Amino acid sequence: MTHSVKLPAWDFRRGMATARVMTQVGCERGAPLEVLLHQTGIAPEHLEDPHAEIEAAQEIQLIRNLLHALGNPADLGVEVGKRYKLTTYGLWGFALLSSPTLGDAMNLGLRMMNQTFSLTRHSMQQVGDQVHVVYFDEHLPPDVRRFVMDRDRAMGPTVQREVLGRPVAYSAVDMKQPEPDAAQVARLTELFGVCPTFGATQHRSIFPAALLSERLPQADPHTARLCEDMCRELVEARNSRRTGVAAKVRDRLLRTPGHIPDMEQIAAEMHMTSRTLRRHLTAEGATFRGLLEEVRSTLAVELMARARLTHGEIAERLGYADVTTFIEAFRRWKGMPPSEYRRQQGLRPSHGRLNRPMLRA
Template sequence: MNAKSLPRQLWDFRRGMATARVLCQLGQDHGLSLEQLLLHTGLSRAQLEDPKGEIEAQQEIQVIRNLISTLPHVPTLGIEAGCRYHVTTYGLWGYAVLSSPTLGMAVSMASRMLNQTFSLTTNEVEQVGEQVFVTYHADHLPPEVRQFIVDRDRAAVLTLQREILGQPMPYQAVQMRRAEPSAELTQAYTELFGVRPQFGQAHDRSVFAASLMHEPLPQADPHTAALCEQMCKKLVDARSSRTGVAAQVRDRLMRTPGRIPDMEAIAAEMNITSRTLRRHLTTEGASFRTLLEEVRSTLAEELMTTASLTHSEIAERLGYADVTTFIEAFRRWKGVPPSEFRKAQGLLRPGGPVVRRRFIPR
């Protein structure tokens, strides 16, 4: 499929306002006013600060136009922007990626759920032999913003990869369509990717070893994991407030996605016996199972609606041994199975491809 003929829904979708905040903060850090950055976007300061606000793709493109037209002397602007998109910028979608069992599963979900991100490029992931090629398509974008967006999206992907791996992504090669730029920008690209890009190529493409797709993820670095934990805690707090020992236990249950500890393990971490922990919880009108159900129920519903994961993917991220056990638990929480809940909420059935994706992790 030619990039110019890509269906608009592959890139021209409404996205969270967080992307506009990232871009505006970048501009303000370079001395621009908010009025300059929001010019011709139709966005107000109040809309920008709305945590649940959304922005049209064309509005984001206008913010980018404003950025590059007023800061033409900053060649690394796209790279700077992309490096500001952290796992937690993406909300629960970032949590879903972070808690994927392997990099291959994270890439698979990220590619399929591209419309939960802030990407304006579309990408194709293909495994050929022992290598994986990630190609970024941008011909559908206005020429004046195309290079910024390619730089931004590639740097954002690299930042996400680094945070879920806990270390820089070891690229074997980085190809760029653009002609070789200034020495300053070439050096910036080299520092970003860890290898010197090959310029004047047919595609904007990154290459890495296919073996990385099967490596188990280390739940990212402690800082990023802590941010995701705070994000999930805020979500669960909004649904059900807890204090005392019950709050400590519930917070611990959210700390390691996909690897939820049992009561004995948590009691040992608290330097008490499981019997003592159970007594404290009973005194507070709680139980370990109730707290575990609260966490799983809240995160399951949010992952279903904001990250659009399949039932198997949600089961994995919530620490269930199999999808059947998860479905039975969901029926207990909501009174209906997940499929009926999705239908009642008007949610699309997950699993449809968002972009061409030849790599299927085994």
């Protein structure tokens, strides 16, 4: 049986801890702080502010500065990734640590990816007796892809080791890049516990599915649920704090829930081409697709709670071609189908309304 969970989001706002980790490594290697923060919009005092957040685009600029200042050393991504501990992630890390099993922790972690510092996209899929975690980087600027991939992949075994209490026994690790020098191969082999395969068609880590059912040493389901609820509130709050052009697009999408406009229509209303709109959103670390997902997720919950519409009616109002596509999207947003979400939230399922005209999305 094959089961997959995909999380397309990557351009979410993130905590300042990720900038703090990277500037610490850069300064340790001799880079001046002002050089690392150049054109990022991050002031030195922001690094110590526990409530400060940055856009993905700001983090990408910081990465560019770091690479340029240090001469793009081959080991930099892995070295930085190993610095991200469970405590770096705050509530997200505590929620993982408190989960009943490794599988619960990984599923929660993927659902709440907006509480991490990942810039890559991930999918987790069970194939037979193995779990495949695939990493995607095609959406990232080419000049930072290698660093980001190395960093985000190094985060994985580091966090998993803290959660499980011991290293995860990987069956295989695939990397798209050519084989590096012997020293770098040795570092990667030590990190993953297995020598990677280089020149692969995709970035992928494989481990036995039996590990998913292993009980975690600090499991506390009640604490895990509390942390997950708090993480979800933070995710929703971050999604609502859009600024600039992204905020205007999000507000426009929310304005007419019965008829959600496409990118061309919104661009025309803002007196620009869709290409210009896309460029503005990219500069702010956002995408039209990501904003549309945020809005649809928000509206779906509101329509369930207040309008008591059927899933088919909600799907139509949100612009989905059929109810199956909506259900798949809802599972991606909330980690469960809408029927289960209704049950957990105590929402009475609706049986629809007769002789009632439908709004076309």
